[in-house]
Amino acid sequence: MTIRIGSLRVLVVSDSDTAKLILKTHDPDFASKFVFGPRQFNVYKGSEFFNAPYGSYWRFMKKLCMTKLFAGYQLDRFVDIREEETLALLSTLVERSRNGEACDLGLEFTALTTKILSKMVMGKRCRQNSNIPKEIRKIVSDIMACATRFGFMELFGPLRDLDLFGNGKKLRSSIWRYDELVEKILKEYENDKSNEEEEKDKDIVDILLDTYNDPKAELRLTMNQIKFFILVSYLHYFSLASLN
Amino acid sequence: MASLDTTSAALQWTMTELINHPDIFAKIRDEIKSVVGTTNRLIKESDLQKLPYLQAAIKETLRLHPVGPLLRRESNTDMKINGYDVKSGTKIFINAYGIMRDPTTYKDPDKFMPERFLVVEQDTERKMGYYQQYMLELKGQDVNYLAFGSGRRGCLGASHASLVLSLTIGSLVQCFNWTVKGDEDKIKIKLPTGFSASGTAGGSSLMCSPELCFDPFGYQTK
Numbered sequence: 001m002t003i004r005i006g007s008l009r010v011l012v013v014s015d016s017d018t019a020k021l022i023l024k025t026h027d028p029d030f031a032s033k034f035v036f037g038p039r040q041f042n043v044y045k046g047s048e049f050f051n052a053p054y055g056s057y058w059r060f061m062k063k064l065c066m067t068k069l070f071a072g073y074q075l076d077r078f079v080d081i082r083e084e085e086t087l088a089l090l091s092t093l094v095e096r097s098r099n100g101e102a103c104d105l106g107l108e109f110t111a112l113t114t115k116i117l118s119k120m121v122m123g124k125r126c127r128q129n130s131n132i133p134k135e136i137r138k139i140v141s142d143i144m145a146c147a148t149r150f151g152f153m154e155l156f157g158p159l160r161d162l163d164l165f166g167n168g169k170k171l172r173s174s175i176w177r178y179d180e181l182v183e184k185i186l187k188e189y190e191n192d193k194s195n196e197e198e199e200k201d202k203d204i205v206d207i208l209l210d211t212y213n214d215p216k217a218e219l220r221l222t223m224n225q226i227k228f229f230i231l232v233s234y235l236h237y238f239s240l241a242s243l244n
Numbered sequence: 245m246a247s248l249d250t251t252s253a254a255l256q257w258t259m260t261e262l263i264n265h266p267d268i269f270a271k272i273r274d275e276i277k278s279v280v281g282t283t284n285r286l287i288k289e290s291d292l293q294k295l296p297y298l299q300a301a302i303k304e305t306l307r308l309h310p311v312g313p314l315l316r317r318e319s320n321t322d323m324k325i326n327g328y329d330v331k332s333g334t335k336i337f338i339n340a341y342g343i344m345r346d347p348t349t350y351k352d353p354d355k356f357m358p359e360r361f362l363v364v365e366q367d368t369e370r371k372m373g374y375y376q377q378y379m380l381e382l383k384g385q386d387v388n389y390l391a392f393g394s395g396r397r398g399c400l401g402a403s404h405a406s407l408v409l410s411l412t413i414g415s416l417v418q419c420f421n422w423t424v425k426g427d428e429d430k431i432k433i434k435l436p437t438g439f440s441a442s443g444t445a446g447g448s449s450l451m452c453s454p455e456l457c458f459d460p461f462g463y464q465t466k
Contacts, residue, residue, distance in 0.1 A: 003337075011330075014339040016349065019394075020387040021325050022317060022338065027395040030336065032318040054320060054396070062396075070404070078404060079289055086411050090286075090419060090460050097420065097456040105259055105450040109252035109412075116408060 028054075060219040061229070068207050073200040074120075081119045085112055110137075121230060123203040124192070125185055132185070139178045140234045146171035175231075182227050205230070250311040251405050256450050257309040258302055258413050261356050263422050263452065268358060272298050276418045286460040287418055292410045298417075300358035302409050306391035308356060313341035315393050340390035349388045420454040 003010055013019050022030045031054035068074070089112050096103045118126050118133035126132050146167055189205055202210075208229065212221045262269045275297045276287055292299070315338040322332050345353040350360065392399035399405070416422075 009335065011334055011336045012339055013336060014342040016343050016346065016387045018326060019338050019343060019390070022336065023315075023387060023390075023394040026323065026325070029321050029323055030317040030319050031396045032320055033316045033397060070401075079407075082408055082411055083289060086415050087286075087460070089412070090415055093416075093420060093454045094456060094459065094461065097454040100453075102451050102453040105452060106252070106256055109255040112412065113251045113255075113408065 057219065057225075064207075064211060068211075069204050073202070074204070074207075077123070077200070077203075078120060081116055081123070085116050085119070088112075088115070117234065119203075121204045121233060122185060122189075124206075125188065135181060136178075136234060139174060139181060140231070142174040143171065143178065143231075144235065146174055178231060179227060182230060186223070186226070251408055253311050254302075254306060254309070254405070254409055255412055258305040258409065259416065259422070259450060259452075261305050261308075262301065262413070262417065263424060265356055268301060268356070269417060269422075272301060272414070272417045276414060280418075284458075284462070287411070287414045289407060289411055292407070292414070295410070295414065296362060297358060298410055298414050299406075300361040302406070302413060303361050303389075303391070304356060304358045307344045307350075307389065308354070310340050310344060310391045312391075312393065312399075314338065315340055315390065315397075317397065338390070340393070343388060343390055346388070415460070416454075419456065419458045419460050421457050422452050422454060424452050 003012055013022060089108060092108065093103065114133045114137045115126075118136065122132065186205070186209070189209055193209075205226075208221065208226045211217050212223070212226060262272070272295075275295055276291075279291050279294045280287060287295075317336045317338065319330055319332055319334045319336070323330050344350070347353050387394060392402040392405075
């Protein structure tokens, strides 16, 4: 079945046999993802990984994820982070139940996942400044809010390149606010780099910066690619949804 | 606005289903008790592979409420699929939501039945532990289950996400009894509109009261 969304034509597959052909048998031939919606407001244009076409940059990043970012010592570190943050959630809930109060589990869960992710990505900064998860969360929610507020016409219609309601402008300014914060964080990392540290103490930002500074790397990462990688990790929390 | 955080949406959906199905909630708690035994301690990540029913309940939640209901793909070359020509650059949605509620694969597809995943396990020819098989299936080895996508573009964070889900849900079930705020004892599930991942009562919030039944901090808090 094909559907038309505005000016976009999409083929919809709803049976598992055809899905198997696409996801398994012909997986490499369908290994790109399409993106819709306006993209001109993204200040990191061209630095996309999660939605990047199936090419050398995407393969490089995927390999980095599998061999470094989500492997070895990192996985052990993640176990500690998850158990620590689950305990923190439990202690909040114990307190609530003692006082006979109700709680909004939705909010508690969002706080939990934000803290887990922040510690995974930039654990060192979080230890020094516990407000970082909250600050990032705020900015990322703003970006989300703008990005989802685009109307139907703006997303799919021929008018999508005109910023009719000023949403694109807001979106761009939120992304710049994020840029400012993450720039500061990355600088702090670079400044702290003086003493050699052990592999097991590294967090995701450390590894990304190592790759950035490695002259022998297969592919030179750009700062924008790093910043955007971090942003999108937050936007989709490792993309249960978006990576699919 | 609805919660846009996928992991937190999945946590909410699971708690919603468990509060609405007290019998399943009780089974998970019994399973945890049998693993923890008389040691009286909080569950840890290393316990999770001994908790197949908990895992099945989470898997069932993601089957009914996938946070990524449509997978996006685009073809790189011209090819033939089912006898049709598919041009390079064709944009494709794979309807994971539809496939996971297909009555030919899943009996009573709209029902919340974690048991269905425990039965499948016994039928399998593969000689591997339940947990390994579970992880493989999460990653879309079985095209009938696409909560985390599949193939090269499948979800990178599937194992991490599933650990967060199991540990958090397991702890909440072990430590507390939950009641919904208000007169009703069930949470009304409103079907989400659009691309929203979360569709619980009242949009993003899930108000409920915890009643302590096992103190995870034991003597420390006395």
